[in-house]
Amino acid sequence: MWCLYIFIGASVSLLITGVLALTGLILDLRVDATKILLDDGNIGLAWLSWTGSSLILCLFAVAMVLIEPAAASSGIPD
Numbered sequence: 001m002w003c004l005y006i007f008i009g010a011s012v013s014l015l016i017t018g019v020l021a022l023t024g025l026i027l028d029l030r031v032d033a034t035k036i037l038l039d040d041g042n043i044g045l046a047w048l049s050w051t052g053s054s055l056i057l058c059l060f061a062v063a064m065v066l067i068e069p070a071a072a073s074s075g076i077p078d
Helices: 002-039 043-067
Strands: none
Touching (some): 002 043
16 A cells, blocks of 8 residues: 555656646746847737737636636635
C-alpha cells in the first residue's frame, strides 16, 4: 500500500512540475513576441498579440470547465 502512495505522490508532483514548466514557457513566448513587436514599432500588433494570447488561454480554460464542471470550483473543498 505504501508503494502505491509513493507512486501516486511522485506522479502528481511530476505532473505539477510539468504544468508549471509549460505555463512558464507560454509566458516567456508571450512576452518575447510582444517585445519583438514593440521593438519593431508595431504597437497595435503587440497589443493584439498580448490580448489575443490572453483570449486564447481564457477560451481554453472555458472549454476545460465545460468538459469538467468541477474545474470551475474555487479550489476550497466543500
